[in-house]
Amino acid sequence: MNKNYALLTGIILTFCSIEDANSQSWEVYNTNFQLQSRLIYDEIDLLSETVRIGKTDSVVSLLSNDLRPAVSLEGAQIFQYLEPWILVKGAKGIGAYHEYGQQVLPMEYEKIDTYFNMLLASKGNEYWLFQRGRNKTTYLGELDEAKITNTGLLFIRKGNEYSMPLSSNPDKTFELLSDNEGEFVLAKESSGYGLINREGDYVLDPIIETLQHTHGNFFFGYNQDQYLLIEGNDIKSNIRYNSFHKITFENDIMLEYIHGKLRRVMEDDGILLDEVGMTAVHKIGKDLYNVYFRDAKVGLLGKKGWLVKPVADVESIKQGSEGLFPALSKGAYGFLNSAGNWVIPPKYAETTLFSENMAAYRNGTTWGLINSSGELISDTNWDEIKAFQKGFAIAKANNKYFLLNTYGTPVNSEGYDNIYRTSDGFFIVEQGNKTGLLNSEGAQVLPVEFEGLRRERKNFIIAQKDGLTGIINESGEIILPIAYDKILVDWANEQIFTKNKFVPTVIQTVDEPGKKNKKGA
Numbered sequence: 001m002n003k004n005y006a007l008l009t010g011i012i013l014t015f016c017s018i019e020d021a022n023s024q025s026w027e028v029y030n031t032n033f034q035l036q037s038r039l040i041y042d043e044i045d046l047l048s049e050t051v052r053i054g055k056t057d058s059v060v061s062l063l064s065n066d067l068r069p070a071v072s073l074e075g076a077q078i079f080q081y082l083e084p085w086i087l088v089k090g091a092k093g094i095g096a097y098h099e100y101g102q103q104v105l106p107m108e109y110e111k112i113d114t115y116f117n118m119l120l121a122s123k124g125n126e127y128w129l130f131q132r133g134r135n136k137t138t139y140l141g142e143l144d145e146a147k148i149t150n151t152g153l154l155f156i157r158k159g160n161e162y163s164m165p166l167s168s169n170p171d172k173t174f175e176l177l178s179d180n181e182g183e184f185v186l187a188k189e190s191s192g193y194g195l196i197n198r199e200g201d202y203v204l205d206p207i208i209e210t211l212q213h214t215h216g217n218f219f220f221g222y223n224q225d226q227y228l229l230i231e232g233n234d235i236k237s238n239i240r241y242n243s244f245h246k247i248t249f250e251n252d253i254m255l256e257y258i259h260g261k262l263r264r265v266m267e268d269d270g271i272l273l274d275e276v277g278m279t280a281v282h283k284i285g286k287d288l289y290n291v292y293f294r295d296a297k298v299g300l301l302g303k304k305g306w307l308v309k310p311v312a313d314v315e316s317i318k319q320g321s322e323g324l325f326p327a328l329s330k331g332a333y334g335f336l337n338s339a340g341n342w343v344i345p346p347k348y349a350e351t352t353l354f355s356e357n358m359a360a361y362r363n364g365t366t367w368g369l370i371n372s373s374g375e376l377i378s379d380t381n382w383d384e385i386k387a388f389q390k391g392f393a394i395a396k397a398n399n400k401y402f403l404l405n406t407y408g409t410p411v412n413s414e415g416y417d418n419i420y421r422t423s424d425g426f427f428i429v430e431q432g433n434k435t436g437l438l439n440s441e442g443a444q445v446l447p448v449e450f451e452g453l454r455r456e457r458k459n460f461i462i463a464q465k466d467g468l469t470g471i472i473n474e475s476g477e478i479i480l481p482i483a484y485d486k487i488l489v490d491w492a493n494e495q496i497f498t499k500n501k502f503v504p505t506v507i508q509t510v511d512e513p514g515k516k517n518k519k520g521a
Helices: none
Strands: 008-014 024-030 035-040 043-046 052-056 059-063 069-073 077-082 085-089 094-098 103-109 111-115 118-123 126-131 136-142 145-148 154-158 161-163 176-178 185-189 192-196 202-208 210-213 218-223 226-231 238-243 246-250 253-258 261-267 270-274 278-285 288-293 297-302 305-312 325-329 332-336 342-348 358-362 367-371 376-382 393-397 400-404 418-421 427-431 434-438 444-450 452-457 460-465 468-472 478-484 486-490 495-501 505-510
Touching: 043 486, 043 495, 085 103, 085 111, 094 111, 094 118, 103 111, 103 118, 103 126, 111 145, 118 145, 185 202, 185 210, 192 210, 192 218, 202 218, 202 226, 238 270, 253 278, 261 278, 288 305, 305 325, 325 342, 358 376, 376 393, 400 418, 427 444, 434 452, 444 452, 444 460, 460 478, 468 486, 478 486, 478 495
Parallel strands: none
Antiparallel strands: 008 505, 024 035, 024 495, 043 052, 052 059, 059 069, 077 085, 085 094, 094 103, 111 118, 118 126, 126 136, 145 154, 154 161, 176 185, 185 192, 192 202, 210 218, 218 226, 226 238, 246 253, 253 261, 261 270, 278 288, 288 297, 297 305, 325 332, 332 342, 358 367, 367 376, 393 400, 418 427, 427 434, 434 444, 452 460, 460 468, 468 478, 486 495
């Protein structure tokens, strides 16, 4: 043998076998960037503080606290996590596991709905119910509809008949069972409408001629020539208001008429406004109404009364902010105070709301700025101006975005393709498919040279560049090299997961030149 060449006598692969050579290597650090462990998984998903998933080849596993495979989950991928249920998708359908690892439904369903300790699964028009307390799956049959309400009440429908199979009287049928955002199901029998609580018991007997849900636990009904406002209660529902005068409920506006004339604006449980001379009410937002009067006055009504007292020569009043309300008069907008006085005369085609004592206005197609005294801050040089936050607004001109200060001056001379605020007042900027970072004063922190940036915390930025990911601080210093395929952060457990292509460690052993092989000696 040539003495200038070493003889390869063994190869040792660490971390995985030759079959795993295409797997991914994960390193786990604490938030002080101290290496804790190395793992071999194709993917890791952090579903919650306690639920972690690892995938290797086609095997999906629920991981233990030390991140080792604890339970193998049938199926190829996590379909959805609805605490405490993990829905897994396989070749034949969707199945379900409890986050503790118990499989409760096989991979064969088209749809699964969850509610705490119940799962409602379906294939076509067939339905099954799993109850964890009984650790049992019950076949419900072929149905036209099955639903778990937001209070955990199960109802099913066959044709025009409804029933509640988990109630104390599962064979009882209803003409209607209707869920809503509140805590009580609207039920109808031949005797009338009633309300049912989460235990399946009537808290309002089914005797009401007509009944409909309004908001929350409130309902609007009619019975024996009386209009009723009813509030659901776990023991017995309460009639909060009743009247022989006509009450209408249309377009989410409830109005009472006395002798044919509009007299009252109603809320869910009583009278919101009682005024003579009203002619119309228009809802403009949640608990916000423009109220019109015979003397040509208009007021803005809120949940607790007048936000803007009725004022003449106004067509409409919008929701306001900082004590000022945009109002339309003779085709132009200005701002009223709560007393109905003009603080800023109507002379604009459109305005925004005030934020930090600044509002945008336009008279043509472009926008400028005024302050809360009506003083001109900037001319209409902008195609768009967003609300001020922490001293800056984002404005657009010629398809470029700028940061405006409270003087209406751009702090960046060259515009960006886009600007996004972070939750703590920084700005992500984009230019030519690259991303950079500005601080809360609009100064550049990181140049526009990254493919993506995500500021997790102060001095902790996940950055992507050249198809790889790393962690840098706000000074641009590298904390973890930009060399990984993916980085996940679990702040609750103070762990950082980094993913990169697995490269087996190869240890070569050689015979020293001139040393004979013992076997051949």
